[in-house]
Amino acid sequence: xxxxxxxxxxxxxxxxxxxxxxxxxxxxxxxxxxxxxxxxxxxxxxxxxxxxxxxxxxxxxxxxxxxxxxxxxxxxxxxxxxxxxxxxxxxxxxxxxxxxxxxxxxxxxxxxxxxxxxxxxxxxxxxxxxxxxxxxxxxxxxxxxxxxxxxxxxxxxxxxxxxxxxxxxxxxxxxxxxxxxxxxxxxxxxxxxxxxxxxxxxxxxxxxxxxxxxxxxxxxxxxxxxxxxxxxxxxxxxxxxxxxxxxxxxxxxxxxxxxxxxxxxxxxxxxx
Amino acid sequence: xxxxxxxxxxxxxxxxxxxxxxxxxxxxxxxxxxxxxxxxxxxxxxxxxxxxxxxxxxxxxxxxxxxxxxxxxxxxxxxxxxxxxxxxxxxxxxxxxxxxxxxxxxxxxxxxxxxxxxxxxxxxxxxxxxxxxxxxxxxxxxxxxxxxxxxxxxxxxxxxxxxxxxxxxxxxxxxxxxxxxxxxxxxxxxxxxxxxxxxxxxxxxxxxxxxxxxxxxxxxxxxxxxxxxxxxxxxxxxxxxxxxxxxxxxxxxxxxxxxxx
Numbered sequence: 001x002x003x004x005x006x007x008x009x010x011x012x013x014x015x016x017x018x019x020x021x022x023x024x025x026x027x028x029x030x031x032x033x034x035x036x037x038x039x040x041x042x043x044x045x046x047x048x049x050x051x052x053x054x055x056x057x058x059x060x061x062x063x064x065x066x067x068x069x070x071x072x073x074x075x076x077x078x079x080x081x082x083x084x085x086x087x088x089x090x091x092x093x094x095x096x097x098x099x100x101x102x103x104x105x106x107x108x109x110x111x112x113x114x115x116x117x118x119x120x121x122x123x124x125x126x127x128x129x130x131x132x133x134x135x136x137x138x139x140x141x142x143x144x145x146x147x148x149x150x151x152x153x154x155x156x157x158x159x160x161x162x163x164x165x166x167x168x169x170x171x172x173x174x175x176x177x178x179x180x181x182x183x184x185x186x187x188x189x190x191x192x193x194x195x196x197x198x199x200x201x202x203x204x205x206x207x208x209x210x211x212x213x214x215x216x217x218x219x220x221x222x223x224x225x226x227x228x229x230x231x232x233x234x235x236x237x238x239x240x241x242x243x244x245x246x247x248x249x250x251x252x253x254x255x256x257x258x259x260x261x262x263x264x265x266x267x268x269x270x271x272x
Numbered sequence: 273x274x275x276x277x278x279x280x281x282x283x284x285x286x287x288x289x290x291x292x293x294x295x296x297x298x299x300x301x302x303x304x305x306x307x308x309x310x311x312x313x314x315x316x317x318x319x320x321x322x323x324x325x326x327x328x329x330x331x332x333x334x335x336x337x338x339x340x341x342x343x344x345x346x347x348x349x350x351x352x353x354x355x356x357x358x359x360x361x362x363x364x365x366x367x368x369x370x371x372x373x374x375x376x377x378x379x380x381x382x383x384x385x386x387x388x389x390x391x392x393x394x395x396x397x398x399x400x401x402x403x404x405x406x407x408x409x410x411x412x413x414x415x416x417x418x419x420x421x422x423x424x425x426x427x428x429x430x431x432x433x434x435x436x437x438x439x440x441x442x443x444x445x446x447x448x449x450x451x452x453x454x455x456x457x458x459x460x461x462x463x464x465x466x467x468x469x470x471x472x473x474x475x476x477x478x479x480x481x482x483x484x485x486x487x488x489x490x491x492x493x494x495x496x497x498x499x500x501x502x503x504x505x506x507x508x509x510x511x512x513x514x515x516x517x518x519x520x521x522x523x524x525x526x527x528x529x530x531x532x533x
Contacts, residue, residue, distance in 0.1 A: 045401070048405050050405065074407040078407065082402070082405045084398040084402055085398060086397065088399050088401070088402040090394075090399055090402070090403075091397070091399075101408075102407065105406065105408045105413075106406075106407050155405075155407075156407075
């Protein structure tokens with residue numbers, strides 16, 4: 001569904017990504033791990049076409065983001081929802097206007113229709129629809145993140161959701177709610193997700209596939225079990241403080257993969 | 273010495289690059305102003321904020337500046353016994369120079385800083401990227417309404433400000449210069465030529481372009497979080513103020529040539 005092909009990207013002459021290639025299969029949740037400032041968020045910005053790579057290509061459903069015209073890019077973006085770091089809600093708009101932003105800007109939907117859809121999406125992310133007229137700064141951080149997810153879901157017909165550090169800075173309760181929403185969207189809507197994070201326990205809870213970015217390149221790509229047994233020294237060092245979470249995640253993966261392993265293998269062999 | 277020259281050249285190159293970037297940004301704002309989609313609601317809201325929001329500042333500043341100018345002229349003219357010329361001098365000074373400059377500077381201080389701070393804060397909070405990700409052109413949504421609204425509201429504010437400054441001058445004409453108000457207003461009317469009105473309206477239109485383009489451009493190019501927003505806001509107001517004064521001279525010179533004055 002999403003494929004990176006030998007992507008290079010620099011900022012101000014400093015190489016951020018070098019020969020990065022990977023793919024994200026439909027219905028999976030790819031976790032992009034790595035230390036802060038390594039270029040994880042840049043990967044999401046590249047997928048959305050917010051920045052252009054120096055070399056290589058990024059394909060969404062076979063369509064190149066790199067060579068797309070403005071209209072084509074908007075078409076691709078309609079299939080991708082983005083949850084920005086810290087939510088990036090428009091603070092001058094109400095919760096309802098934030099969720100309905102795409103509809104108000106890009107469709108002929110009436111205000112009643114937008115209101116109805118916004119309430120639906122609020123319910124979908126586990127929030128009270130009566131919050132529709134609240135301002136973002138009246139909500140807790142966890143609620144803001146869930147509103148951001150609701151906004152991403154109401155933007156076009158998203159088949160992929162990109163999450164940039166969705167759980168950073170949240171209290172344990174809010175964190176649990178956000179990770180539950182991510183899991184529920186995959187289970188109920190078969191939503192493909194890419195989650196950028198350096199919060200390993202959360203990553204292990206929601207992820208199906210993992211990618212470790214380090215020193216501009218992909219050092220690892222695989223499942224939780226492979227993550228735990230990887231011999232890459234940088235990955236081992238990065239995961240060292242989270243061994244306990246990793247063991248639990250591998251155990252969970254082993255338990256669930258017995259049932260769904262065949263289907264996942266088929267998807268990996270024939271990505272869309 | 274070499275270090276100084278190198279630093280100067282690098283600074284100059286940076287200035288030229290910034291100027292080029294501003295010119296490109298301004299071009300994009302203007303070109304998007306004539307093509308749909310139009311954000312009329314945002315334009316109306318911005319017009320209200322620019323016009324009604326700046327009205328009290330513009331009128332208070334103009335009233336006291338008009339009085340100060342009237343007082344200065346009254347004293348000088350009294351020495352030569354030509355206080356009857358007060359209306360003429362006030363009209364030319366206020367309509368051609370003081371009104372547009374003063375209100376341009378007041379509005380620049382208020383709105384350029386506001387535009388930069390608002391857009392810069394949105395940029396820092398990834399809201400501009402969010403807008404792009406949701407298929408909305410942020411220049412069209414944020415810069416064009418500010419540009420169009422100020423293009424209408426600044427000349428309107430200047431017209432009202434000129435009137436209030438002339439009223440301030442009239443008070444000085446009556447109480448300091450001791451000339452009749454009828455004579456003062458006759459002089460004002462007589463000297464309010466098409467050329468003077470053209471200069472008085474062309475300047476605020478150009479200043480509106482400068483304030484909206486620079487204010488928005490500085491916001492869109494903000495980097496470095498809250499500190500960056502603060503720096504961009506300061507630079508925005510400084511640049512607008514200096515350019516208003518520079519363009520005041522350039523426009524006066526150009527319009528004088530056009531009007532064969």
